[in-house]
Amino acid sequence: MNALLMMGCPELPVQTAAALYIANKLNREGFEVTAAGNNAAISLLLNSDPEKHYIKKVIDLDRCIANLAEKKTDFDLCFVFIHSDSGISYLATVKSLSKAKTVAVIFGKDIEPLIKESEDSIIIAAKAVHNPTPLRAKIDGVKSWAALTK
Incomplete structure (x- = not known):
């Protein structure tokens, strides 16, 4: 199984920590994890995980x-x-482009409107x-990310 972590601008510090934490959990379940983001988001991940324990593959968000x-x-x-x-x-x-089961990881100060707009995702x-x-x-x-894919 494979998973994508899709990140935009890393304006809020929790994004990098949450991405690495989720990647760790996914790796433990046997997922192949790819992180997609802009240059800043990817740089923060790679600087936080220089030996690629959690994030094995990275790709530019637009690519x-x-x-x-x-x-x-x-x-x-x-x-x-x-x-x-x-x-x-x-x-x-x-x-619209993927068969993937989507998980909206929502954070910040004003999350309620974002939750409302993400209702068709986990x-x-x-x-x-x-x-x-x-x-x-x-x-x-x-408890299990793999269970979400079934």
């Missing part, structure tokens, strides 16, 4: 979307990190900006 559109790649599970309307746009894009949401603990607690509530 990833192009590959999905051209059917060159697909995933079983896709986590879209959302803290603004642009994250909602990425979620809609993935849903939602993991917490008010979190700097401290990843509230979001981590929600992530820990999922």
Whole structure:
């Protein structure tokens, strides 16, 4: 099984911590994890995981979307990190291009409108900006990511 972590601008610090935490859980379940993001998001991940214990593959966000559109790649599970309307746009894009089960990872100060716009995906949401603990607690509530793909 394979999973995609799709990240936009890493404006809020919790995004990198949450992505690495989810990648660790996915790796433990045997998923092949790919991270897609802009240069800043990917740089933060690679600097936080220099030996690639958690994130084995990275790809530019635009290249990833192009590959999905051209059917060159697909995933079983896709986590879209959302803290603004642009994250909602990425979620809609993935849903239209991929067969992946989508998980909206929503964080920030004002999460309610983002939750409402993500209702057709699995939602993991917490008010979190700097401290990843509230979001981590929600992530820990999922006992098996593989079960979501069935």
